[in-house]
Amino acid sequence: MSESSTPPEPCDLLIEAGFIVPVEPHAVVLSDHAVAITGERIVAIAPREQARARFAPKQVVSRPHSVLIPGLVNAHTHNPMTLLRGVADDLPLMVWLQQHIWPVEAAVIGPEFVGDGTAFAVAEMLRGGTTCANENYFFPDVQAAVYKQLGFRALVGLPVINFPTAWAKSDDEYFDKAGQVHDAWRDDALVSTAFAPHAPYTVSDANFERVRMLADQLDMSVHLHTHETAQEVADSLKEYGQRPLARLDRLGLVNDRLIAVHMTQLTDSEIHLCAERGVSVVHCPESNLKLASGFCPACALVRAGVNLAIGTDGCASNNDLDMFGETRTAAILAKAVANDATALDAPSALRAATLGGARALGLEEKIGSIEVGKQADLACIDLSGLESQPLHHVLSQIVYATGRHQVTDVWIAGHRKLAERVLVDMDIDRLIANARQWRERIAGISR
Structure with missing residues (x-):
């Protein structure tokens, strides 16, 4: 079988991003890349077109105007x-x-x-x-x-x-x-x-x-x-x-x-x-x-x-x-x-x-950077808004001008925890109502 006819590899998730900051190597910014994930782990980091050709993912999350960073x-x-x-x-x-x-x-x-x-x-x-x-x-x-x-x-x-x-x-x-x-x-x-x-x-x-x-x-x-x-x-x-x-x-x-x-x-x-x-x-x-x-x-x-x-x-x-x-x-x-x-x-x-x-925390072999073999703890930041323009330097933008409201998607060990700003499996209205009842309980003590 020729290389061109090699069937694509299965993977659970392919995250495509306009930019990826792996943290290791230091200060590197990858443009138009993708991260392939199987189970809990990162199995590949590659240019988007190469990743699309290599993998047959069960799910694709495409964020062309975003940056993917380690959680x-x-x-x-x-x-x-x-x-x-x-x-x-x-x-x-x-x-x-x-x-x-x-x-x-x-x-x-x-x-x-x-x-x-x-x-x-x-x-x-x-x-x-x-x-x-x-x-x-x-x-x-x-x-x-x-x-x-x-x-x-x-x-x-x-x-x-x-x-x-x-x-x-x-x-x-x-x-x-x-x-x-x-x-x-x-x-x-x-x-x-x-x-x-x-x-x-x-x-x-x-x-x-x-x-x-x-x-x-x-x-x-x-x-x-x-x-x-x-x-x-x-x-x-x-x-x-x-x-x-x-x-x-x-x-x-x-x-x-x-x-x-x-x-x-x-x-x-x-x-x-x-x-x-x-x-x-x-x-x-x-x-x-x-x-x-x-x-x-x-x-x-x-x-x-x-x-x-x-x-x-x-x-x-x-x-x-x-x-x-x-x-x-x-x-x-x-x-x-x-x-x-x-x-x-x-x-x-x-x-x-x-x-x-x-x-x-003694977890550097598992998390903290986007590297093959590490757990897929990842966060995606939307850089398409007015406050992120013009985008001269991605790393500068992340540290000096990004707000947490720009985080759109989060994964921990390959499991999606935030999807397009919506918490997965957590009821935000219930959380807020519960916090308010604690406020009432604490108010009488602290005053």
Whole structure:
């Protein structure tokens, strides 16, 4: 049989796009290409006409005026707190936490709150092109079940904190429950777990040592707020005689499993320590700006070789889960902090929001870039509108001028989750009605 008569290969889905930004290789933009998907995986990336000749797809999605990118990875969030959006604003971190957020949480937190908040957050994230989240909140068993039910990819944090909560009353209970949740989800394709000790100022040396031992044994990541404010650093020096990162290093936690969130207070030596040990840093610029916590030195971290990821933080301090907005803020803020207009350019910012996040979560072999063999976690952005014209540079347009409302289609592991701006298998009217009833319940507590 001649080559010209070779029958086309079957595939489940062919996505044709005016542009594809694979992220790896870096800064590449492919014009008029297609991605072929079979099952959960990408099986080919080719020019559109070649792909049409090679494959016999069950379904074709053609987006000639759009760009296809890897699904965005929200590398730090408290998704159930979507239901606390706008509860307490314009306050510094510790006042915000101690006098407002923690009291409201104490009154409402439970499986119902966490489940409803997680589902609402998934809908918001999907409509904004986010396909994976690094979750950090209580009732991880409920979160994991909701993520799985909705087909959303997540690394779910197993909380450890020094005081009793609705989730656990003692140190032993936190760790016992962490083990149970980890065991329940250890082999799942979409949901995995990490330890999530809250912060250096709320976790003892003994509990950090316990986290480190178990993380080593189970090969788990450690997801931790640290170096978030100058006050945190000053308090650590006063109590422990060490800055938080030095204390964590003493306890054996500064390694390639550490997902260090915020990191606004860093010395040059601390930046180089993170690079040397393989620490991933999650930059949450809008939350840090809103709480006046400080400025993460994103450019210095990247130039030192540190893996940089981007997260929104929770809706109570941001107040949204918009990774396009977060990435734009990260890129622009990096230039001001470094006093260098070339800092964290558009390709590097998008990389942090995709492959950088995947690497931080230990998922870089599965997601974060459009490559053959990887899972098909993808987002399609419409560039046909007035606000996207004239289209000189696709990467610049994505980072500096794209809004989440331009996301038209989203896939996770090859399954379509958003189709022409419509959520698949999620009832948006029901979600909104449910959020409104939570508003009524919370309003009486927070005022």
